[in-house]
Amino acid sequence: MDVIIIGAGISGLAAGFFIHRQQPDMEVVILEASARVGGAIRSHACQGYLAESGPHGFLDNKKESQILLAETGLAETVQKAPLGDFQRFLCRYGRLIALPQKPQELLTTPLLGLGGKLRLLGDIFKKPFGGEPTIAQWAEYRFGRSVLPMVDAAVTGTFSGDYERLLVDAVMPGVRDLEKKHGSVLRGLRKKPKKAKSGGHLPAMNNFPDGMESMAPALQKGQDVRLHTLVERVVKTDQGWQVETSAGILSAPHVIIALPMNGSLRLLADRRPPVAMVPESRICNVALGCADTGIVPKGFGYLAPECEKRFALGCMFTSRMFPGRAPQGKVLLEALVGGRRHPEKLQLSDEELIAGVWADMGKLLDLPARPEFSKVLRSDSGIPQMEKGHPALLDWRLQQEQLNPGLHICGFGWDGIGINDMTRSASKAAESVCGNRGDDGAAEVKPVYF
Numbered sequence: 001m002d003v004i005i006i007g008a009g010i011s012g013l014a015a016g017f018f019i020h021r022q023q024p025d026m027e028v029v030i031l032e033a034s035a036r037v038g039g040a041i042r043s044h045a046c047q048g049y050l051a052e053s054g055p056h057g058f059l060d061n062k063k064e065s066q067i068l069l070a071e072t073g074l075a076e077t078v079q080k081a082p083l084g085d086f087q088r089f090l091c092r093y094g095r096l097i098a099l100p101q102k103p104q105e106l107l108t109t110p111l112l113g114l115g116g117k118l119r120l121l122g123d124i125f126k127k128p129f130g131g132e133p134t135i136a137q138w139a140e141y142r143f144g145r146s147v148l149p150m151v152d153a154a155v156t157g158t159f160s161g162d163y164e165r166l167l168v169d170a171v172m173p174g175v176r177d178l179e180k181k182h183g184s185v186l187r188g189l190r191k192k193p194k195k196a197k198s199g200g201h202l203p204a205m206n207n208f209p210d211g212m213e214s215m216a217p218a219l220q221k222g223q224d225v226r227l228h229t230l231v232e233r234v235v236k237t238d239q240g241w242q243v244e245t246s247a248g249i250l251s252a253p254h255v256i257i258a259l260p261m262n263g264s265l266r267l268l269a270d271r272r273p274p275v276a277m278v279p280e281s282r283i284c285n286v287a288l289g290c291a292d293t294g295i296v297p298k299g300f301g302y303l304a305p306e307c308e309k310r311f312a313l314g315c316m317f318t319s320r321m322f323p324g325r326a327p328q329g330k331v332l333l334e335a336l337v338g339g340r341r342h343p344e345k346l347q348l349s350d351e352e353l354i355a356g357v358w359a360d361m362g363k364l365l366d367l368p369a370r371p372e373f374s375k376v377l378r379s380d381s382g383i384p385q386m387e388k389g390h391p392a393l394l395d396w397r398l399q400q401e402q403l404n405p406g407l408h409i410c411g412f413g414w415d416g417i418g419i420n421d422m423t424r425s426a427s428k429a430a431e432s433v434c435g436n437r438g439d440d441g442a443a444e445v446k447p448v449y450f
């Protein structure tokens with residue numbers, strides 16, 4: 001065979017898809033340890049409700065994911081929830097406050113006082129922050145203290161992480177480049193070439209009528225995926241790569257390791273990575289259903305910064321965004337608990353989690369005494385955190401790929417943590433296999449949508 005891909009999550013499946021798209025004659029095999037494809041993506045249908053233990057959707061603003069949807073037929077069934085139509089909320093001062101959807105709304109939001117609003121402009125006068133600051137250090141230095149709860153919530157909503165530990169260079173390399181190049185983020189944004197700006201259009205969140213899990217079989221179609229095949233070792237040989245698995249040994253000139261960072265680091269441990277493991281954040285989803293009395297607003301949901309000391313990190317108003325997720329006349333709420341700062345909450349029983357979340361949300365929304373439906377979904381997957389040492393790990397990966405032709409590393413945590421990051425990184429690995437690796441270009445400036 002020509003290529004061995006390790007892992008049949010979205011990264012491995014997308015890498016196989018993009019290779020076939022460019023070179024249909026290439027012989028590609030995907031090795032998967034478990035009994036199913038899709039990895040962290042998992043949807044659960046129960047009593048007429050449809051919830052997710054992994055990703056709840058992804059934005060439609062990335063070329064690679066859109067190609068994948070169009071060419072697998074998924075685009076025909078995709079459900080879209082445009083960000084412009086659905087309000088997002090921050091839990092602040094014990095109530096839900098609508099988040100600014102556009103930069104100009106920062107001037108009127110009650111989330112910032114007058115001093116806080118003026119301080120945002122202080123960014124223009126600040127020199128670039130040296131070293132490897134955390135997101136919290138960097139945001140306070142550039143935009144002032146008042147903005148921190150909003151920044152904390154954004155980081156919670158994406159990484160379920162701790163903004164006092166995540167590194168700004170690792171999470172927002174594009175924004176950091178603007179700061180370094182132009183001396184200020186705001187000045188950099190103003191000078192960004194017109195074509196790189198979004199044109200003011202907000203993207204939409206994508207999901208599917210049968211849940212996110214629909215992506216896996218659609219991508220698997222036509223690919224040689226071998227389940228129950230745990231990869232134990234990857235060895236370089238004169239001809240390329242030898243992959244030792246629980247089902248025997250395979251060889252190929254190219255190997256793509258498409259695993260979460262810690263899985264890759266385990267397989268490449270003899271190549272002396274700068275750290276043996278990266279920290280991960282774990283969350284569980286407490287899915288709750290009740291009669292739709294109209295009390296849940298038409299919105300995506302809310303996020304709660306740490307300073308609010310809530311039980312849940314936030315909650316998605318899922319059936320508002322995607323129709324068909326709850327029986328007629330009911331509403332589905334999916335609350336997230338745990339995260340990098342509160343792993344102890346994941347030790348609680350299902351009953352304790354349900355009671356804790358319902359009591360917490362009951363103070364924000366006028367909910368009935370008890371939910372009619374409840375299910376605790378505990379994900380097996382942790383979310384890799386880009387904390388201290390992440391830049392050194394990226395340098396090490398680059399060095400490994402350059403020193404070892406035929407070795408390609410993508411997957412959860414290396415180039416980001418979202419579905420769009422995975423498809424983009426998988427597409428790059430595929431290009432590299434097919435010999436078309438283009439210029440990586442400047443780091444992308446990713447807008448923050450909470």
Ligand SMILES: Cc1cc2nc3c(=O)[nH]c(=O)nc-3n(C[C@H](O)[C@H](O)[C@H](O)COP(=O)(O)OP(=O)(O)OC[C@H]3O[C@@H](n4cnc5c(N)ncnc54)[C@H](O)[C@@H]3O)c2cc1C
Pocket residue numbers: 006007008009010011012031032033034036037038039040041053054055056057058229230231232258259260263283379381382383410411412413417418419420422
């Ligand atoms: C709780 C949670 C919520 C999330 N929410 C969102 C969201 O709302 N939006 C979004 O865009 N993203 C979200 N994500 C991130 C998204 O799920 C990931 O980006 C994506 O699923 C990672 O895909 P992957 O293929 O790289 O890794 P995985 O999905 O982990 O797949 C890796 C696969 O490799 C297999 N494997 C592991 N080791 C071996 C081995 N040695 N040999 C063979 N096979 C092996 C595993 O069994 C698995 O199937 C969330 C993630 C989690 C955990």
